[in-house]
Amino acid sequence: MAGIRFTIPVLASLDIAQSRQFYAERLGFTCQQQAPDYLIMARDGCELHFWLCADRAIAENTSCYVRGDTTALHADFTQRGLSLAAPTMRAWGMKELYVIDPHGNLLKFGEPA
Template identity: 60%
Template sequence: MTRQIASTIPVLASLDIDASIAFYGERLGFATAARYDDYAIVRRDGCEIHFWLCSERRIAENTSCYVRVADAQKLYEEFSRNGLQMQPPVIQPWGMKECHVIDPHGNLLKFGEDLPGRSSPAA
């Protein structure tokens, strides 16, 4: 069977495109791939996130994205060095070591590392 779906890309609400680009670049290490008046794309390590300009904070505050990572602890340490105040990673019952970030607009980003030998969701 031929694989039909190659990847998923979250599209998050942004109250200010420039502020989103700055936060994701300075705090999370993403590079700007594209910038338009009401849309932006950032990338890091094969991960791509899009932003659309939105005037309603409640939309962003009810949005989240899950990002699988190789090492949640190292990412936590990097983000902390970049000035983020966040809790350290926690091992979840579903076999993932996770930490999270809430961006300036309210979007929740969970970063999860699959732990070998633990029950985890199918990849």
């Protein structure tokens, strides 16, 4: 099959085990594969990959955009113990929810308004 089918963000992790725990417990992802220096987590058909990185500045300057029902995700994430601002309408016509993981990666969850 020719053409691009989908993209998979690869985010920096300062500690693979800590990333696995946060994404599983707080965001509801399941581990698909783990190596000492790499992690694959998935939820609802969405995959996120993580590579072991010693530089926190890389993670703090990285983000990814994930499409989804921001109201439902906000309810799920807060039920799982995260303290988050409610989804916000943005000037570009998207309703967005922001999560920053323990290493500084910004996840922007969004849906068309």
